[in-house]
Amino acid sequence: xxxxxxxxxxxxxxxxxxxxxxxxxxxxxxxxxxxxxxxxxxxxxxxxxxxxxxxxxxxxxxxxxxxxxxxxxxxxxxxxxxxxxxxxxxxxxxxxxxxxxxxxxxxxxxxxxxxxxxxxxxxxxxxxxxxxxxxxxxxxxxxxxxxxxxxxxxxxxxxxxxxxxxxxxxxxxxxxxxxxxxxxxxxxxxxxxxxxxxxxxxxxxxxxxxxxxxxxxxxxxxxxxxxxxxxxxxxxxxxxxxxxxxxxxxxxxxxxxxxxxxxxxxxxxxxxxxxxxxxxxxxxxxxxxxxxxxxxxxxxxxxxxxxxxxxxxxxxxxxxxxxxxxxxxxxxxxxxxxxxxxxxxxxxxxxxxxxxxxxxxxxxxxxxxxxxxxxxxxxxxxxxxxxxxxxxxxxxxxxxxxxxxxxxxxxxxxxxxxxxxxxxxxxxxxxxxxxxxxxxxxxxxxxxxxxxxxxxxxxxxxxxxxxxxxxxxxxxxxxxxxxxxxxxxxx
Amino acid sequence: xxxxxxxxxxxxxxxxxxxxxxxxxxxxxxxxxxxxxxxxxxxxxxxxxxxxxxxxxxxxxxxxxxxxxxxxxxxxxxxxxxxxxxxxxxxxxxxxxxxxxxxxxxxxxxxxxxxxxxxxxxxxxxxxxxxxxxxxxxxxxxxxxxxxxxxxxxxxxxxxxxxxxxxxxxxxxxxxxxxxxxxxxxxxxxxxxxxxxxxxxxxxxxxxxxxxxxxxxxxxxxxxxxxxxxxxxxxxxxxxxxxxxxxxxxxxxxxxxxxxxxxxxxxxxxxxxxxxxxxxxxxxxxxxxxxxxxxxxxxxxxxxxxxxxxxxxxxxxxxxxxxxxxxxxxxxxxxxxxxxxxxxxxxxxxxxxxxxxxxxxxxxxxxxxxxxxxxxxxxxxxxxxxxxxxxxxxxxxxxxxxxxxxxxxxxxxxxxxxxxxxxxxxxxxxxxxxxxxxxxxxxxxxxxxxxxxxxxxxx
Numbered sequence: 001x002x003x004x005x006x007x008x009x010x011x012x013x014x015x016x017x018x019x020x021x022x023x024x025x026x027x028x029x030x031x032x033x034x035x036x037x038x039x040x041x042x043x044x045x046x047x048x049x050x051x052x053x054x055x056x057x058x059x060x061x062x063x064x065x066x067x068x069x070x071x072x073x074x075x076x077x078x079x080x081x082x083x084x085x086x087x088x089x090x091x092x093x094x095x096x097x098x099x100x101x102x103x104x105x106x107x108x109x110x111x112x113x114x115x116x117x118x119x120x121x122x123x124x125x126x127x128x129x130x131x132x133x134x135x136x137x138x139x140x141x142x143x144x145x146x147x148x149x150x151x152x153x154x155x156x157x158x159x160x161x162x163x164x165x166x167x168x169x170x171x172x173x174x175x176x177x178x179x180x181x182x183x184x185x186x187x188x189x190x191x192x193x194x195x196x197x198x199x200x201x202x203x204x205x206x207x208x209x210x211x212x213x214x215x216x217x218x219x220x221x222x223x224x225x226x227x228x229x230x231x232x233x234x235x236x237x238x239x240x241x242x243x244x245x246x247x248x249x250x251x252x253x254x255x256x257x258x259x260x261x262x263x264x265x266x267x268x269x270x271x272x273x274x275x276x277x278x279x280x281x282x283x284x285x286x287x288x289x290x291x292x293x294x295x296x297x298x299x300x301x302x303x304x305x306x307x308x309x310x311x312x313x314x315x316x317x318x319x320x321x322x323x324x325x326x327x328x329x330x331x332x333x334x335x336x337x338x339x340x341x342x343x344x345x346x347x348x349x350x351x352x353x354x355x356x357x358x359x360x361x362x363x364x365x366x367x368x369x370x371x372x373x374x375x376x377x378x379x380x381x382x383x384x385x386x387x388x389x390x391x392x393x394x395x396x397x398x399x400x401x402x403x404x405x406x407x408x409x410x411x412x413x414x415x416x417x418x419x420x421x422x423x424x425x426x427x428x429x430x431x432x433x434x435x436x437x438x439x440x441x442x443x444x445x446x447x448x449x450x451x452x453x454x455x456x457x458x459x460x461x462x463x464x465x466x467x468x469x470x471x472x473x474x475x476x477x478x479x480x481x482x483x484x485x486x487x488x489x490x491x
Numbered sequence: 492x493x494x495x496x497x498x499x500x501x502x503x504x505x506x507x508x509x510x511x512x513x514x515x516x517x518x519x520x521x522x523x524x525x526x527x528x529x530x531x532x533x534x535x536x537x538x539x540x541x542x543x544x545x546x547x548x549x550x551x552x553x554x555x556x557x558x559x560x561x562x563x564x565x566x567x568x569x570x571x572x573x574x575x576x577x578x579x580x581x582x583x584x585x586x587x588x589x590x591x592x593x594x595x596x597x598x599x600x601x602x603x604x605x606x607x608x609x610x611x612x613x614x615x616x617x618x619x620x621x622x623x624x625x626x627x628x629x630x631x632x633x634x635x636x637x638x639x640x641x642x643x644x645x646x647x648x649x650x651x652x653x654x655x656x657x658x659x660x661x662x663x664x665x666x667x668x669x670x671x672x673x674x675x676x677x678x679x680x681x682x683x684x685x686x687x688x689x690x691x692x693x694x695x696x697x698x699x700x701x702x703x704x705x706x707x708x709x710x711x712x713x714x715x716x717x718x719x720x721x722x723x724x725x726x727x728x729x730x731x732x733x734x735x736x737x738x739x740x741x742x743x744x745x746x747x748x749x750x751x752x753x754x755x756x757x758x759x760x761x762x763x764x765x766x767x768x769x770x771x772x773x774x775x776x777x778x779x780x781x782x783x784x785x786x787x788x789x790x791x792x793x794x795x796x797x798x799x800x801x802x803x804x805x806x807x808x809x810x811x812x813x814x815x816x817x818x819x820x821x822x823x824x825x826x827x828x829x830x831x832x833x834x835x836x837x838x839x840x841x842x843x844x845x846x847x848x849x850x851x852x853x854x855x856x857x858x859x860x861x862x863x864x865x866x867x868x869x870x871x872x873x874x875x876x877x878x879x880x881x882x883x884x885x886x887x888x889x890x891x892x893x894x895x896x897x898x899x900x901x902x903x904x905x906x907x908x909x910x911x912x913x914x915x916x917x918x919x920x921x922x923x924x925x926x927x928x929x930x931x932x933x934x935x936x937x938x939x940x941x942x943x944x945x946x947x948x949x950x
Contacts, residue, residue: 016541018696019765025702028693075536075790080830300501352811354531354787362784374605374778375740402705402740 010079011038017073017083022379023066026398031062033073037086040064040093056097064094068383068399069229071350084350085277088228095231106150110385111227111235117195121160152393156467158196165194169201169217174209182214184254185297186247188271190264191222192459200459200475204263204294207481211298211305216258218250223270224278229384236270237278244275244284251287259301260287263294263477265348265457266384272351293348294477295356295457310364311487338452339370341410342476343403343465345458346379357457357476364483370452375406380456382464400464407469411451455479501812505531505787506932507925508807508816510794511830513538514914515903515921516822517776521600522925523820524785528934532780533792533807533814534823535830537773544761545735545768546618547608547630547914593922594630604779606771607633607743617641619732621761623672629915632768634735634742637758640677643729651729652680655760656721659687660694663763664734682728686720688713697736701767704738704745714752725753735759735767739774789814794823797833799888803898807833817898817932820924821886824903884924898931900924 017033018024024032040062043054064087073083098104110116127142143153161168169189185208193201205215224239251258262268272291275284298306342358358369381400386392397404454469455476456462462473507523509516512534520530598610608630609616615627617640625640637643643653653673657666670683689712692703703709725731731753737745742759749757759768780786792809799805806815823830879887884902885895902924904916 014542015696015765016537019541019698019767019770021698024696024699028695028699032696071791076541077536078539078542080535080793300503350791352789352791352809354789355781359784372782373740374774377774377778377781402702 011042011077011081012079013039014078016076016078017081020072020076022070022072022381022399023068023383023395026381026395026401027063027066029063030066031064033067033083033087036062036064036067036090037073037083038081040090041086056093056095059090060094060097062090062094064090065098065231066386066395067091068346068379068381068386070346070379070383072346072379074350088233091231092233095233098231106389107230108232109149110388111230111232113191113195113222113226117160117191120157120195124160147390150390151388152390154393155388158463161193161195161198165189165198166217168198169205172202172205172209173215173217179209179214182212184216184258185213186216186218186250186258186260188220188223188243188247188260188262188264188267188291189217190262190267190459191226192264194220197459199478200263203475203478203481204261207298207306207477207484208261208302210481210484211302211309213302213305216250216254219246221246223267224274225266225270226385228270228274229386233278236274240270240275240284241279241281243271244279244281244287247271247287248283251290258290259297260291261294261297262291263457263475264459265293265345265351266460268293269347269351293351293353293356293457295348295360296351296353298360298480299356306360306363309484309487311491339367340453340455340479341370341372341376341407343376343380343407343454343456343461345456345461348457357455357480360480361455361476361483364480364487366479366483370410372410373406375402378403380404380461380464382460384460387460387464396464397468400468404465404468407454407465407471410454411469411471453479502806502815503531503787503789503812504815505529506816506934507531507818507820507928508533508814509820509822509925509928510534510807511538511820511822511824511903512536512777512788512790513540513822513903513917514543514772515824515917515924516820517773517780518597518600518918518921519820519822519900519902519925519928520780520786521776522596522922523929523932523934524780524783525600526926526929526934528785528929528932530780530786531789531814531816532786533789533794533809533830535791535793538830540769540773542764542766543769543772543914544621544766545632545772546626546628546635546761547918548626548628589923590919593919596922597918598630600779601772601776604775605743606775609633609636619669619673619760621669621763623669623676625673625676632759634737634746634759634768635761637730637756638732638760640679642756643679651727652682653730653732654721654724654728655681655683655732656717656734657683657685658700658734658736659685660692661697661700661734661736662694663696666734669760682724684721684724686716688716696765697734697762697767698739698765698770700734700736701739701770704736705741707741710738710741710745710748714748717749718752721753725755728755730756730758732758732760735762739767739771742771792830794831794833799896802894802896804896817934818928819899820902820921820928821899822902822921822924883927884920898928900927900931 011034013034015032015034017037021033023030036059040054040059067084067087067090069084069088069091071084073087074081074085077083098107109119123145127138146155146157147153187201187204187208189198189201189204205217208215221242222239223243224236227233227239228236247260251260260271262271268291272288275288275291292300340361342355344355348355362368379400380403381387381396381398383392383396383399387396387400451471454462454465454471454473456465456473457475459475462475465471466473506528507520507530509520509523509530509532512532516532516534516538517540520532524530594610598608601608609632610630611628615629616631616636617625617627618631618635618638619640620626631638643651653670655666655670655673657664666683666685670681673679674681688700688703692700704713721731731749733749737749737759746757746759761768777788781788789809789812792811794807794809796808797804797806798808804816804819806813807819808814821831880901881887881895883895884900885897886899886901887893887895900923902917902921904913904920
């Protein structure tokens with residue numbers, strides 16, 4: 001492992017980290033990763049002779065809480081300084097100073113996703129009743145409720161999954177004795193799938209089973225990423241320790257070498273990269289080495305099974321792309337008749353696994369992605385959960401401006417070149433929506449929408465892009481699952 | 492650094508594994524991918540690209556046929572006696588035809604990636620450096636093209652002179668100093684105008700301003716502002732120079748709009764790091780390579796283990812994965828070279844170049860990482876060390892070995908050991924290493940000559 005305390009000394013002060021930082025681009029008050037990472041760390045390490053070390057108030061005044069933890073700085077540093085890990089320490093330090101301030105409540109709320117999940121689920125009936133009356137006042141009331149909590153009134157929160165998540169997932173688990181003989185894989189679904197959007201987790205289960213694995217769904221809690229993002233390191237460590245305990249228990253039932261797969265790159269990052277750092281026990285270290293990103297797993301150990309399932313020979317010449325797709329068998333998954341674009345989440349980038357899904361989709365016969373520019377590779381700006389807060393909303397739009405503009409342009413271009421009538425239809429939908437001109441999330445079943453589908457592994461990237469561009473979004477495994485179903489039904 | 496620490500269960504395989512994602516790594520990957528190879532890039536970070544001005548300058552112009560002859564090499568390729576540097580470094584074997592070919596390849600790929608470059612082989616461009624001194628370049632981004640000295644006067648009385656625009660928000664860009672220096676060094680009329688981008692902008696480094704220039708709405712207001720501030724003088728000038736912050740993505744369009752708006756040619760000057768042109772290069776080339784579908788980026792990876800058997804490298808590993816390859820390109824030199832930390836002698840041997848710089852011996856500690864930061868501070872200058880290779884860029888596994896590794900190729904101005912500094916050396920060695928690696932991996936589609944084919948003989 002790298003020796004954290006020595007590496008800041010390698011900082012040349014070149015500011016390459018600032019060149020790629022979405023928070024620097026968004027906010028002139030943010031001191032940036034160079035100062036908050038190696039710079040502050042040098043000062044904390046004793047400072048210059050005769051100078052007192054910097055404290056929490058200084059870290060906060062430098063804007064340490066504004067770091068999005070996208071880890072892009074790490075991949076820009078020419079001397080290998082782990083900038084984002086150092087900046088995280090500044091965030092934790094700044095938390096001590098900001099705890100007494102107004103933002104502390106909403107940060108604390110969002111850091112505890114189990115609580116937010118219950119809150120959203122509890123408000124479901126109230127929200128539905130409100131919507132029975134006219135849309136305008138209901139939306140305004142919901143907005144003021146969000147604002148009162150310190151959340152951005154412009155965000156349209158997704159419908160909760162409800163208490164049936166485990167039941168729905170268990171319902172599609174194959175339980176036959178033949179299935180029990182297959183190699184086991186633990187699925188770590190993550191909070192967003194558990195509380196709001198089960199489709200990616202369901203699709204992951206279906207794909208893993210289809211290619212010859214037995215999927216195991218142990219009890220699970222939050223990975224700790226939301227807490228860590230807000231600077232609550234102790235809370236994150238607790239969540240990770242609890243996750244480690246639950247995953248360890250599940251693993252023991254199978255003799256210890258079961259891969260742990262997650263379709264959420266942020267969960268994967270936290271379990272793989274942060275767990276060994278914050279949880280010192282040996283089990284956590286052993287566990288983290290077996291954590292896989294879903295795409296990484298499917299492109300690695302799962303590839304043979306995937307090729308077989310998609311009807312391609314195992315020796316595998318690249319299949320010819322087949323355009324379009326058949327009707328959905330997984331309800332609600334958008335079709336790709338008008339193409340798809342892929343946005344790689346920051347945490348997938350930070351995992352160093354490449355971008356497995358575009359290649360996997362090609363393998364299963366999905367047509368090539370629509371032409372996109374390099375802008376789509378940037379950060380969407382959501383920055384974990386900070387983009388959901390009242391104070392972070394505008395900043396999240398600024399940080400993700402290039403990605404959002406580019407996606408919006410994709411929607412406009414397709415709308416223009418295909419059918420103008422539909423383009424106007426979308427406009428009138430826009431006109432109805434809330435005061436900011438940004439409507440609720442795009443209807444996922446809007447099949448005749450002429451715009452391409454934006455695929456992304458991260459639920460918050462999908463939320464940000466879907467809400468602000470009105471493009472339909474999906475996790476790539478949802479399309480992969482349907483492509484496999486199509487291959488089966490055509491046989 | 493024992494084997495138990497790397498994760499052997501996770502194995503990925505490619506035709507060509509490129510270590511390093513700086514200029515050399517990206518160029519080598521592009522060449523191998525265009526030859527039909529699947530390419531895995533294993534890199535800690537983007538190397539020195541975020542610091543790079545984007546200019547391809549050369550102390551001794553590598554892309555210049557005369558340069559080749561000057562340095563005692565036969566441009567026809569008939570005599571490759573490796574004069575001056577026996578068995579060391581790739582520059583011992585290059586020919587003018589090959590270097591010109593590598594420049595053509597680079598210009599073609601970067602054009603397709605959306606970042607057009609102008610190539611001047613065998614002539615050269617003269618542009619202003621970040622300090623206002625005239626420097627010669629063999630290639631330069633199209634955004635800097637109108638800055639060629641000969642175009643805006645170059646000392647001629649008839650020239651209309653140069654107007655240098657500066658932004659008060661951009662602290663690292665001393666327009667006045669550049670202007671004074673440029674005037675005295677070129678004998679030309681050079682004036683400057685620094686102005687504020689507006690109270691709302693605030694001070695910032697180049698990347699933050701570049702992000703602003705990508706905002707179309709804001710840029711329209713900037714067009715009005717620049718016409719107001721620069722308009723009268725711009726009409727008199729032969730060209731107007733801007734700091735290189737005119738957008739990370741929209742720079743081509745922005746330059747065009749500015750030129751129309753001001754009614755004269757505009758261009759970007761190079762500036763101090765963090766550099767927007769280098770950042771453009773990283774983002775656009777990465778996007779281009781990933782879109783091509785043959786290249787996978789494994790970033791955040793520090794290679795800590797390599798397995799060599801039977802004169803060939805079988806795999807390298809970082810803390811997470813093992814990367815198997817039919818051929819390997821080592822391109823982890825660059826600014827600090829932290830991407831490769833295998834013990835010396837296990838994959839390659841560190842070597843001091845006797846002809847360049849004032850290198851004074853190897854690090855004392857034999858366990859020190861190769862080409863890590865530890866290599867600094869041993870009395871070495873940049874360019875004074877590299878790896879010991881044969882003329883086909885293949886490194887020798889250790890100082891005493893008589894045979895080089897069969898499927899490993901070194902690239903970059905540091906590892907590849909070109910005796911020219913900077914981008915030109917990176918591009919040439921990477922072009923060659925990428926082609927040789929693709930051929931060694933058997934992935935060549937016929938456009939890449941076999942390792943033994945001399946470009947000079949083909950021509």
